[in-house]
Amino acid sequence: MTLLLQPGPCRRSGEKMDSEPLVRITGVAKSYRRGSQLVPVLEDITFAIPSGEFLALMGPSGSGKSTLLNLIAGIDTVDSGSILIGGEEITGLSEQEMAAWRSMNVGFIFQFYNLIPVLTAFENVELPLLLTGLSRRERRSHVDTVLELVGLSDRMDHYPGQLSGGQQQRVAIARAIVTDPAIIVADEPTGDLDRVSAGDILLLLDRLVREFGKTVIMVTHDPRAAEKAHRVIHLEKGLLVTDPGFHDSHH
Amino acid sequence: MFFLKLIIRNTMRHPLRSLLTVAGVAIAIIAFGLLRTLVELWYLGAESSSATRLITRSSISLVFSLPISYRDKIRQVPDVTAVANANWFGGIYKTEKNFFPNFAVSDNYLDLYPEFMLSGDELKGFRMDRKGAVAGRKLALKHGWKLGDQITLKGTIFPGEWDFVLRGIYRGSERTTDETQFFFHWDYLNETLKRTIPRRADQTGIFLVGVKRPEQAAEVAQSVDDQFRNSLAETLTETEKAFQLSFVAMTEAIVIAIQIVSYVVIVIIMVVAANTMAMTARERISEYATLKTLGFGSIHIGGVIFGESLAVSLAGGLIGIAATYPAAHWIESELSQFFPVFRVTGETVLLDLLAALVVGCVAGVFPTWRGVTIKVADGLRRIG
Ligand SMILES: Nc1ncnc2c1ncn2[C@@H]1O[C@H](COP(=O)(O)OP(=O)(O)OP(=O)(O)O)[C@@H](O)[C@H]1O
Ligand SMILES: [Mg+2]
Numbered sequence: 001m002t003l004l005l006q007p008g009p010c011r012r013s014g015e016k017m018d019s020e021p022l023v024r025i026t027g028v029a030k031s032y033r034r035g036s037q038l039v040p041v042l043e044d045i046t047f048a049i050p051s052g053e054f055l056a057l058m059g060p061s062g063s064g065k066s067t068l069l070n071l072i073a074g075i076d077t078v079d080s081g082s083i084l085i086g087g088e089e090i091t092g093l094s095e096q097e098m099a100a101w102r103s104m105n106v107g108f109i110f111q112f113y114n115l116i117p118v119l120t121a122f123e124n125v126e127l128p129l130l131l132t133g134l135s136r137r138e139r140r141s142h143v144d145t146v147l148e149l150v151g152l153s154d155r156m157d158h159y160p161g162q163l164s165g166g167q168q169q170r171v172a173i174a175r176a177i178v179t180d181p182a183i184i185v186a187d188e189p190t191g192d193l194d195r196v197s198a199g200d201i202l203l204l205l206d207r208l209v210r211e212f213g214k215t216v217i218m219v220t221h222d223p224r225a226a227e228k229a230h231r232v233i234h235l236e237k238g239l240l241v242t243d244p245g246f247h248d249s250h251h
Numbered sequence: 252m253f254f255l256k257l258i259i260r261n262t263m264r265h266p267l268r269s270l271l272t273v274a275g276v277a278i279a280i281i282a283f284g285l286l287r288t289l290v291e292l293w294y295l296g297a298e299s300s301s302a303t304r305l306i307t308r309s310s311i312s313l314v315f316s317l318p319i320s321y322r323d324k325i326r327q328v329p330d331v332t333a334v335a336n337a338n339w340f341g342g343i344y345k346t347e348k349n350f351f352p353n354f355a356v357s358d359n360y361l362d363l364y365p366e367f368m369l370s371g372d373e374l375k376g377f378r379m380d381r382k383g384a385v386a387g388r389k390l391a392l393k394h395g396w397k398l399g400d401q402i403t404l405k406g407t408i409f410p411g412e413w414d415f416v417l418r419g420i421y422r423g424s425e426r427t428t429d430e431t432q433f434f435f436h437w438d439y440l441n442e443t444l445k446r447t448i449p450r451r452a453d454q455t456g457i458f459l460v461g462v463k464r465p466e467q468a469a470e471v472a473q474s475v476d477d478q479f480r481n482s483l484a485e486t487l488t489e490t491e492k493a494f495q496l497s498f499v500a501m502t503e504a505i506v507i508a509i510q511i512v513s514y515v516v517i518v519i520i521m522v523v524a525a526n527t528m529a530m531t532a533r534e535r536i537s538e539y540a541t542l543k544t545l546g547f548g549s550i551h552i553g554g555v556i557f558g559e560s561l562a563v564s565l566a567g568g569l570i571g572i573a574a575t576y577p578a579a580h581w582i583e584s585e586l587s588q589f590f591p592v593f594r595v596t597g598e599t600v601l602l603d604l605l606a607a608l609v610v611g612c613v614a615g616v617f618p619t620w621r622g623v624t625i626k627v628a629d630g631l632r633r634i635g
Contacts, residue, residue: 023328065293067360070627070628070631073544075543075627075631076626076627077546097542099546099547099548100546102544102545102546103545103546104546108541108544108545110541114538114541114544114631115536116538116542117260117264117538118257118260118263118264119257119260123253127542127545128546129544130253131545131547133474135503173552175545240440248489
């Protein structure tokens with residue numbers, strides 16, 4: 001059995017080449033239809049994310065940050081361009097294949113936590129494991145491990161409504177990492193939190209990158225959050241405005 | 252297992268809303284069940300009638316009587332095994348609210364009605380007493396009558412106070428047998444009439460004609476009517492079932508109206524439940540999108556939404572079915588003058604269940620479809 005939370009690249013990557021980035025986005029465009037009008041949201045986006053990077057996506061509201069994040073995470077589809085993740089092209093996948101791919105390779109963290117209110121912290125974290133073939137006992141040990149990691153072992157029987165915002169977000173982080181995915185996407189994970197809780201969350205994300213080799217892609221408006229990242233990419237009106245290449249200098 | 256837990260907890264999220272929906276479905280099912288029972292009841296008289304009994308009445312109308320002398324002539328028609336006669340008496344016991352059917356009948360009338368079960372002693376006692384009477388078990392129970400009690404009926408068709416002595420209490424052999432009827436001797440009526448209103452004596456409302464086999468009924472009916480063709484009082488003979496159905500036919504429009512209302516009730520609750528389920532699913536759309544994000548498929552998400560809709564309406568349905576029995580019992584005991592037998596049949600329970608199931612499916616189908624087809628990214632945008 002694979003050890004939980006081992007550092008490493010995307011599981012599906014086969015033979016990993018050091019030079020090959022984990023995520024390679026080439027010429028991606030996306031527009032939405034508003035009435036009869038086609039509104040371009042992303043235009044010709046090209047950049048790469050190496051494995052183990054903590055990347056921040058910044059930009060004004062409506063610039064397409066969430067849209068880009070959704071495309072990388074496989075919950076939205078491109079109009080054109082290619083997204084290679086761990087060497088696998090995900091733009092051609094069917095909805096079902098996409099769902100299966102997501103459940104194995106991506107962990108999600110949202111601004112408003114998106115926990116299921118009728119499930120306890122434990123059950124919320126257990127959710128993604130229900131799609132795996134793990135036994136009840138194995139699931140329990142995985143959930144215990146990640147709840148311990150986020151420091152909420154004593155709150156596992158609490159419902160989301162009984163937890164603070166920061167605690168809920170930590171449960172969400174536990175849920176995001178319980179299946180040990182290579183990529184964690186976080187859309188304004190600290191957007192709804194006070195400074196102290198936000199600091200805790202950022203610390204946790206940083207640990208995931210440094211200790212467990214996760215690749216974290218985080219959308220944020222908060223410069224303090226962006227400081228934690230190895231690299232910041234700026235989006236404006238659907239275009240990249242900073243150097244799209246990646247530095248080897250990080251970390 | 253996990254999803255069952257999720258469904259149950261989801262239904263408990265807005266306890267008042269769920270309670271009201273469950274109560275609404277339950278009440279609709281009770282109404283539906285009782286209305287169906289009422290409709291069944293309408294046809295019950297015809298259904299429980301015997302195929303070997305014919306009824307001969309005046310061809311003009313039931314309110315015209317026939318001469319009693321016809322009895323012997325009918326008896327001579329081939330294949331006729333017995334002839335009895337009965338007269339609707341229309342007597343009132345104390346007040347009009349106590350309505351029950353009461354008939355003046357010939358001595359052999361009860362022989363033709365084996366479903367009215369009377370002990371040999373009571374039958375003998377009835378026959379020996381000129382003023383003797385027999386009442387159904389439920390009727391006797393309702394008024395607290397015991398054997399030997401004197402019962403006075405106020406005549407409406409036949410004026411005066413009429414005294415009877417209760418000599419027998421019959422039980423129905425079938426669940427559906429009417430146990431609220433009251434019989435006394437036609438001879439007693441006739442003798443009194445001879446003294447008081449002689450022109451109304453020696454007449455009867457109907458003749459009961461017994462045949463051995465149901466196949467003989469048509470031919471016998473024809474022969475009986477042929478005998479009295481072109482006489483002063485022509486007859487119309489038909490099976491007891493046809494006779495009962497002719498009563499139902501008079502009120503068929505009401506039966507159809509009741510049937511329509513019973514379905515309308517279900518349609519109304521369907522719309523209400525569908526609205527509630529749609530509202531519920533709309534509130535949770537971001538949760539369903541989250542589940543989808545985590546990799547859950549249509550079966551899981553559809554199952555959770557549809558399951559909740561089914562759970563709520565089935566709970567309502569089961570409560571409704573359970574409550575239909577005491578409601579029917581109450582009607583039977585309190586309104587026995589209108590509904591001598593008011594029993595919920597297995598068929599009605601099945602229809603109840605089916606109705607609850609249909610309500611659950613219809614209410615669940617739209618929200619389920621929405622939950623299953625929503626795009627993850629769109630669903631996630633509806634947060635906050
Ligand atoms: N499903 C959709 N249908 C139509 N338009 C959409 C849809 N999703 C996004 N958009 C539009 O695309 C643009 C970019 O949206 P996006 O959510 O990616 O912005 P953002 O950078 O995340 O903004 P914010 O910082 O406010 O979250 C916006 O103008 C938005 O209105
Ligand atoms: Mg956004």
